[in-house]
Amino acid sequence: MNSTSLFERIAQIIELVLELKPGTVNESTxxxxxxxxxxxxxxxxxxxxxxxxxxxxxPDEMASMTSAGKIQEALKNKLG
Incomplete structure (x- = not known):
């Protein structure tokens, strides 16, 4: 999976869970x-x-996942 499609999936999940408008999440969110x-x-x-x-x-990974960009980094490390 490339970085763009990974981030798009992350952004969709953030928007869904936090009830944000589609397209509002970026790496600094x-x-x-x-x-x-x-x-x-x-x-x-x-x-x-x-x-x-x-x-x-x-737990230490969860605590560090404080932005969309950091979530992407954590998932890249987790998924290889």
């Missing part, structure tokens, strides 16, 4: 820039990503 990205929605987002990509994140 973060828990600091989106008020809907609170601790509960962070857990929902992690679970949705794990389900979509059939993987499991460690």
């Amino acid at each position: 973060s828990n600091q820039s989106v008020s809907e990205w609170d601790s509960l929605n962070h857990i929902k987002l992690i679970l949705a990503l794990e389900d979509e990509f059939q993987c499991e994140f460690e």
Whole structure:
């Protein structure tokens, strides 16, 4: 899977979980820039990503996944 299609899938999941308008997520979208990205929605987002990509994140990975770009990095590392 190339980086563009990976990011598109990540962005769609973020938009779905956080109920954002389609096309609003970019690599800098973060828990600091989106008020809907609170601790509960962070857990929902992690679970949705794990389900979509059939993987499991460690607690330290979850804590570092604070932006769309960091999520992409974590998934690239996880998926190889």
